[in-house]
Amino acid sequence: MSASYLQPSQITNEHMVIALHQVKLGFWEWDLATNELKCTLQNKLNFGYSEKDSFTLESVIAAILPEDRMRRTEALEKAMDKNFGVYSFDCRVRHADQRIHWLQISGTTIFDDDVPRRIIGTSLDITEKKDLEILRDEVLNIANHELKTPLSAVKGYLQLLHRFVARTGNEHYEQIAFRALNATDKITRLLNDALQPDAVQANEMVLRKEEVDMRTLVEEVIANTMLVNQSHRIDLTVDGNLTKIEGDRYRLGQALTNVMNNAVKYSPDHDQIDVALKATNDDIKVTVRDYGIGIPDGERDKIFSKFYRIKNGYDSITGSGIGLFITSEIIARHGGKIEFEQAGSGTGTIFNVTLPRR
Structure with a gap:
């Protein structure tokens, strides 16, 4: 039996609700004049509130961990700038079960005569992604620590070998020892670069010219x-x-x-x-x-x-x-x-x- 295809016009609200729940994507709209906040149920769930809980702007701020609230403040300043108008930041929130979740908050500011009127946006639960990043960083830190000690020893022995070979006047073997020394420097820089995930994520490859x-x-x-x-x-x-x-x-x-x-x-x-x-x-x-x-x-x-x-x-x-x-x-x-x-x-x-x- 061949499969039939759903056309965009046939996608129902039920399809949308299931899809948004699966990806944990919530929608919200913030009226800047009245501070009224409207949102979907998934948005409340993302911040750790149940369907029966009231949900206001104060609820959002209370859910965000204190040490992450400055990110929201900085993002809001940019969102109010008519030349930028984007509201975007990541933060941690504490749910009722005391578990910490990571959220990615994104929004666009609606202006009227250069005056910001509303912000319309989404919240996305990215906890699994962040947990993997944290695990990766921990593994890299351990590997870096464990590798640097023997690498320093290898470099020290190679320096002794290079000095010894240099005294023999054999340029071929001196060049081999020199290249081996350079290889240890490359490994050291590679390890240091691996411990800068923020720079990599920001697509910032630093060149030392x-x-x-x-x-x-x-x-x-x-x-x-x-x-x-x-x-x-x-x-x-x-x-x-x-x-x-x-x-x-x-x-x-x-x-x-x-x-x-x-x-x-x-x-x-x-x-x-x-x-x-x-x-x-x-x-x-x-x-x-x-x-x-x-x-x-x-x-x-x-x-x-x-x-x-x-x-x-x-x-x-x-x-x-x-x-x-x-x-x-x-x-x-x-x-x-x-x-x-x-x-x-x-x-x-x-x-x-x-x-x-x-």
């Missing part, structure tokens, strides 16, 4: 990639008079590492990766070309989406689907761009990373 020698950086990324993936060979060609650019060396290295690791990962049957570094008067371009399985036509516009992984029939290829998303963010914040080309049917992919010289 300095002069970056792109040739040295690309050579370092290639060497590290080949060290980890010894089944593949990565060849570099350089064209043009390369100069230093201004950027975050760690973040740029992270972006290039993601691209090269992807090239290796999606070339299980081919061991060759070609990297080209080209300079013009205005920018520097890094091209990474592999000879692997390629990307299906219908998925090329999705590869930079967060958590998206291509469906290519190679289930054994693991990953989180976040590498290219992070890469595109890093490059964009440096004023550059990353572009994808299909090298040909079944003949691999080409990624071009272009960064401005200034």
